[in-house]
Amino acid sequence: MDKQHIGISIIGAGRVGWHLAQALSASGYPVHEVWSRRHSQAQALAERLPKAVVSNSLDLRQSKSRLFLLTVTDAALLEVARRLLLPKNALLVHTSGSQPIDILQPRAQHCGVFYPLQTFSKEKQVDFSGIPFCLEASDAPSLQLLERVAGSLSSRIVHMNSAQRQQVHLAAVFACNFSNHMLRIAHELLKESELSEHLLDPLIQETLEKALSLGPAQAQTGPALRGDVPVMELHLKQLFQHPRWSELYQLLSEDISRSAGIKKGE
């Protein structure tokens, strides 16, 4: 089947839907409908898609689409899925890292998961070509269709079950949200001392390069790894006005030295 015969509907115009719809449309798939709880969002997205109209209803039984991408947040997923009415033979997939495939089974004969492992912001363009797509489907033909669609955006296709995907999602929270928060705390500390946040940019860049090339276990340095108690005590004193960061500092330092012990014991 040609790309132009695999119509797609986008349900949810948040960050994931926003970028995915535009990339799929640019790669040759017609996006027929866009739905969002916020009509203005759906409108803004539809304006960027040559063939799309805004759907005011979740009754999509008349849609020409084959693939229905549910990109709403996890919190809204169940409720939106319950209200959806789809054509026969529709393939309904969600894009969530944490939700199992099961929740779609009552809604459509063919269902699946199409989870792009990336962090999306509206402000920043997304290059999908290197992003892993974690796929799961209720049946082989559905999986093949998802492989084909994902394959037109990216060269990294990974099959995994719902439990594995949940673990990937948890790992991503540590690798992305939590590591980003460490950078946030660092910036706040510099601001307190009237120092430029950009002072740390080369260190942050090098930290990443080392983590990716040597692996984070091998790349680790610092007072916790060295067991340098006086420096850690000094840092805790400096954090006296930040009890939560102080607690984080202690927990993280303990865990780093525990991990180092495991490494040495290998």
Next chain:
Amino acid sequence: MDKQHIGISIIGAGRVGWHLAQALSASGYPVHEVWSRRHSQAQALAERLPKAVVSNSLDLRQSKSRLFLLTVTDAALLEVARRLLLPKNALLVHTSGSQPIDILQPRAQHCGVFYPLQTFSKEKQVDFSGIPFCLEASDAPSLQLLERVAGSLSSRIVHMNSAQRQQVHLAAVFACNFSNHMLRIAHELLKESELSEHLLDPLIQETLEKALSLGPAQAQTGPALRGDVPVMELHLKQLFQHPRWSELYQLLSEDISRSAGIKKGE
């Protein structure tokens, strides 16, 4: 004064001394002596420096050097400094982020701090050109000399006092050691589910790019920011075998949502 007349002695052949000595030598400064508690380390470093000899003693009163770089760990700094004997007019500096300049004052008339804000591993080459050098000195001529030496390695020279440098060092622990540890935990979680660690590489790369371009406050995403309680509860269930990571997860999530509140309130 020509570079070749500003001789340098390196006291400590650990990661910082290792890279700094070679970079200074390559940039034209003669490194006359190398001292290390581990003789083999000093030997290995001296072999890479055309003019250096290994010094077996901390009595360097006969040295032709002007600048004495103390690159030993914070834990050894005081003791090594106490044993040092230097020529008159020597400029003694340490390379530590956390130690005040004061600790050198009893040891030399001219003293200073020469702190390269970077993470060093022996396995990885260092490009000093973008690394900020945080400088402090007991007197103006000493500061000028340090500016000149640092300026021959890098274009980023920053003057700061000891309290500011300690704050930079603390911020660096969050930005480097702690963010790296988040990547380490993420890798461990993937390994537990028999998934490739490299699955997260594009996410990690993008997280960094967004943090550097938008700033980490603006770049944040994820369940804690959204206040997505069911997903966070699911993650805590997944972490049931890792009580420490579970505690970290809760603390970090609380702090992310607290920070988001501050941002909204701005």
